[in-house]
Amino acid sequence: KIGTMKKNIKPEKYVWNETDFNDLGWHDNRIHAVFFVHVDFTFSISIDYIYRWEENFVGYWVTPARMSFMNISNLKINISFNDMSDLIIEDITRSEQRITPNGLLIENEYIVRTNVGIISLFSTGFELQLKQDPEFSESQDVRLKNIP
Numbered sequence: 001k002i003g004t005m006k007k008n009i010k011p012e013k014y015v016w017n018e019t020d021f022n023d024l025g026w027h028d029n030r031i032h033a034v035f036f037v038h039v040d041f042t043f044s045i046s047i048d049y050i051y052r053w054e055e056n057f058v059g060y061w062v063t064p065a066r067m068s069f070m071n072i073s074n075l076k077i078n079i080s081f082n083d084m085s086d087l088i089i090e091d092i093t094r095s096e097q098r099i100t101p102n103g104l105l106i107e108n109e110y111i112v113r114t115n116v117g118i119i120s121l122f123s124t125g126f127e128l129q130l131k132q133d134p135e136f137s138e139s140q141d142v143r144l145k146n147i148p
Contacts, residue, residue: 008133009061011051016128018108021094024128025050028140031087031114034077043075043121044068045112047089048142051134061134064142069123071105079117088115100124 049065
């Protein structure tokens, strides 16, 4: 029963990166904000990260998180909200590695598919930082958790 579940769980770690790509999942993660730091060529998204899905979808372990892509180039955002106001990740994929045009670094193309469009960029890597321990929620959101 949901009432007997723990209030929170301890994640394996709080900071994940491109070496963990195959262990991470982003389906149904809500995007709250996007950030550009032009000084160090960083693009970040603030998300409600679903750390774990409970069996039979009785709930989710969710935490606020920030995903930052470093040394970005060729950033393209093609999003059309139309009648929607939600921005939800469907999946994030990454291409094979390639050498950057200046020949100094290795990068991948990352494609963030959302419910209303696509964000694509080239990056030398990313960091997913969990802001707190995941908490159990009946919804897939941090701010909407446990609301009937």
